[in-house]
Amino acid sequence: MVAISKIATGNGHGEDSPYFDGWKAYETNPFHPIDRPDGVIQMGLAENQLCFNFIKKWVMEHPEASLCSAEGVNKFKETALxxxxxxxxxxxxxxxxxxxxxxxxxxxxxxxxxxxxxxxxxxxxxxxxxxxxxxxxxxxxxxxxxxxxxxxxxxxxxxxxxxxxxxxxxxxxxxxxxxxxxxxxxxxxxxxxxxxxxxxxxxxxxxxxxxxxxxxxxxxxxxxxxxxxxxxxxxxxxxxxxxxxxxxxxxxxxxxxxxxxxxxxxxxxxxxxxxxxxxxxxxxxxxxxxxxxxxxxxxxxxxxxxxxxxxxxDDDFVDRFIVESKEQLLKRHKYFTLSLSQVGIGSLKSNAGLFIWMDLRKLLKEKTFDAEMDLWRVIINEVKLNVSPGSSFHCDEPGWFRVCFANMDDNTMEVALLRITTFMHKHNEAMVPRKLCRRASLKLSLSRRRDDFMSPNMMSPHSPIPQSPLVRART
Structure with a gap:
């Protein structure tokens, strides 16, 4: 076999990290509200999808900005060269x-x-x-x-x-x-x-x-x-x-x-x-x-x-976009962290980004990175959520996980939160069964908050909630 470079044969890219393994698990079985309701939900992608409707409106109102339109085609040759x-x-x-x-x-x-x-x-x-x-x-x-x-x-x-x-x-x-x-x-x-x-x-x-x-x-x-x-x-x-x-x-x-x-x-x-x-x-x-x-x-x-x-x-667009983006991120962050707190999951206090630093230290069987990886595998393979373990971020303390909240529509987020709720119920039943809250009351609590926090710009035309097996199991 002809030799190739050390870069080509080496492991410098770092794809053996659980950060990338989580992505592979998602790509193998991606969640879809109709076709794959049991698929893995992507919560490892730091992507901001909360203002796409706002941006789409600007694009539709400014066809000259696109070279592939009748209004912009006169700039095509100049830009293509x-x-x-x-x-x-x-x-x-x-x-x-x-x-x-x-x-x-x-x-x-x-x-x-x-x-x-x-x-x-x-x-x-x-x-x-x-x-x-x-x-x-x-x-x-x-x-x-x-x-x-x-x-x-x-x-x-x-x-x-x-x-x-x-x-x-x-x-x-x-x-x-x-x-x-x-x-x-x-x-x-x-x-x-x-x-x-x-x-x-x-x-x-x-x-x-x-x-x-x-x-x-x-x-x-x-x-x-x-x-x-x-x-x-x-x-x-x-x-x-x-x-x-x-x-x-x-x-x-x-x-x-x-x-x-x-x-x-x-x-x-x-x-x-x-x-x-x-x-x-x-x-x-x-x-x-x-x-x-x-x-x-x-x-x-x-x-x-x-x-x-x-x-x-476009100064007016930029000014409004900055305000709109902050409002949407704040609304989603508040809803997401409140939902987690109601099932006993805390996170580092934060005010920026497209993710939270979720604290699952109390769920570890022991305070080791091996235990963190065991928990991560459960979350990936059983809860079907791609979240990223802290060890992949070189965190020096096991039990922290990064969870992205801005890369999905509201309905997908609801499915993710219901999966987390179900997982936490099972954990709590195993640990302290007499202190558990009734599942129905938690479900109603999530439903009441939905109207206050959901963004009309992020509603999917096909709600995944009725098709979710986790939801069926709860009703």
């Missing part, structure tokens, strides 16, 4: 303006520093290539997105060193934790080139406060290492405290701006992961120059640039 990898000026200007609006207009972004990439995945790899050589390291606070192991390391050879954060202080990033990770890297003979923070956090759904951000900037300045701020969830903050960007902090504190870089995209804030709009915004001229050259390997299509430029240049 070669485009400079700097990106269309109107696209960069619109994205820069949107980034400023998402941050409350408290900071402005220079369109000439906007470098496009194929989604945040490509943007992170681009930054890694620009900042570090193979064998050098980035510090990353835990828990963190499993895809970072792929995005930052697989093809670049960069090492990731966890900054261990703990539930005892709600997983906040502390100076002590940063110093400990930095020293651990040095002991392993790793040269630390940067620190990557995700703000708002995936998977925690929390934001970093000003004091923490200032402390982080002070740390990277003292160590003379780069700071990468992943801010792809900036517009998903749905209640106070408000989001604070690293770009605001460097306006207030003394800082070597050559060390500051932001990764952004429209995948989460706008709900457009399929458009593959990733952005690198660096305050370092050399990084901007290098990243722009690298962007030729992962450009955003000209057709997408054209549509996005039109949409984000």
């Amino acid at each position: 070669f485009q400079d990898y700097h990106g269309m000026p109107e696209f960069r200007e619109a994205v820069a303006k949107f980034m400023g609006k998402v941050r409350g207009g408290r900071v402005k972004f220079d369109p000439d520093r906007i470098v496009m990439s194929g989604g945040a995945t490509g943007a992170h790899e681009m930054v890694a290539f620009c900042l570090a050589d193979p064998g050098e390291a980035f510090l990353v606070p835990t828990p963190y997105y499993p895809g970072f192991d792929r995005d930052l390391s697989w093809r670049t050879g960069v090492e990731l060193v966890p900054v261990v954060c703990e539930s005892s202080n709600n997983f906040k990033i502390t100076r002590a934790a940063l110093e400990a990770a930095y020293e651990k890297a040095k002991e392993a003979n790793l040269r630390v080139k940067g620190l990557l923070i995700t703000n708002p956090s995936n998977p925690l759904g929390t934001i970093l406060d000003q004091d923490t951000l200032k402390g982080i900037v002070k740390f990277i300045n003292e160590k003379n290492i780069h700071l990468i701020g992943d801010e792809i969830y900036a517009a998903t903050v749905f209640m106070e405290p408000e989001f604070v960007s690293i770009s605001e902090i460097i306006e207030e504190v003394e800082c070597n701006r050559d060390l500051i870089h932001i990764v952004y995209s429209l995948s989460k804030d706008m709900g457009f992961p399929g458009f593959r709009v990733g952005i690198v915004y660096s305050y370092n001229d050399a990084v901007v120059s290098c990243a722009r050259k690298m962007s030729s390997f992962g450009l955003v299509s000209s057709q997408t640039q054209h549509l996005i430029a039109k949409m984000l240049s």
